[in-house]
Amino acid sequence: MQTETAIKTTHIGHIEGIASMLTDRVNLPAPTTEMYQRYKNAVPFPHLVIDNLFPKETLEDMLEELPPLTDDKWVHDRNAQSVKSNFRSAVDLGPCGYQFAAFLNSAGFLYLLSEMTGIWGLLGDPYLGGAGYHVVPAGGKFEIHADRNTDMNTGLFRRLAMLTYLNHDWDPALGGQLELYNDDATKCEKVVEPIFNRTLIMEIGDKNFHAVRPVLSDTRSRMSFATYYHTVGEKDFKAHSSIYAPTFYQQKEPLGRRLAKDLLPPIVLRALKSVK
Incomplete structure (x- = not known):
């Protein structure tokens, strides 16, 4: 029986051939060995940001077949921690979304x-539990949190999250940036702009905190396609749901300003900010 080390060596020996077989499906900016070093050395926790990883035509076709948010294929999450919408089921994907998910x-x-x-034995999730299309609408957000560490359907250990952004001509003034925090959620260490065909791959961990800034647009939503990757649970593995940062770590604004953000349209807020 092969040892774990032997199995890994075999994988590495063949991976460049696999990468070359995917050249019409993915576009890597550097060899996978270099991408591994970038991932492991990234701050504040292991992650990669890759632009134009997928053919833009693939993502364009996916956008074309998306139904409006009023369609019953969407599930809407509206609470104090998050304002976002997810696709109800992978079964509802259109042909282009289905092909993309199958490839991933x-x-x-x-x-x-x-x-x-460097994570071997990865398992995907064709059911797209908690994944698939994600939409953060105007005024939407996602507070500082660490992702849950298990798939509730299969019990598998979540190891990676991957987001591919679908936002054409996204201006930083529109908000919706992904923030990556240090391990006690007290400081944002990196900001990722959600521009079209930018892909983020990040390690899931109990201290890998991140958040989505509020979307400051009256008409536009922040859109992405998410996937999670898993391995079999390790010894003493304990499943948990999302971990939110303690409220005393999160910056608090005066009550009046917080109420204004909740009640006033973004265009009015921007006008008020411009008044000295």
Whole structure:
């Protein structure tokens, strides 16, 4: 029986061939060995940001087939921690979304992720539990949190999250940036702009805190396609749901300003900010 080390060596020996087989499906900016170093050394926790990883035509086609948010294919999450919408089920994906999800769960792409992150034996999720299309509408947000560490359907250990952004001509003034925090959620260490065909791959961990800034637009939503990747649970593994940062770590604004943000349209807020 092969040892774990032997299995990993075998994988590495073949991964470049797999990468070359995917050249019409992915566009890496550097060899996978270099991507691995970037991932492991990233601050504040292991992650990669890759622009134009996928053919833009693929993402364009996915946008074309998306139904409006009024369609019953969407589930709307509206609470103090998050304001966002998710696709109800992977079964509801259109043909282009289905093909994209199938590719992201394919053996070739799983091997590619393993080579870039060093996490072997990755398992996808064709059901897209908690994944698929994510939409943060005007005024929407996602407070500082660490992702839950398990898939509730299969019990598998969540290891990676991947987001591919679908926002054309996204201006930083529109908000919606992803923030990556230090391990006690007291300081934002990195900001990722959610521009079209930018992909973020990040490690899931109990101290890997992140958040989505409020979307400051009256008409536009922040859109992405999310996938999670798993391994079999390790010894003493304890499942938990999302962990939110303690409220005393989160910056608090005066009550009046917080109420104004909740009640006034973004265009009115921007006008008030411009008044000295």
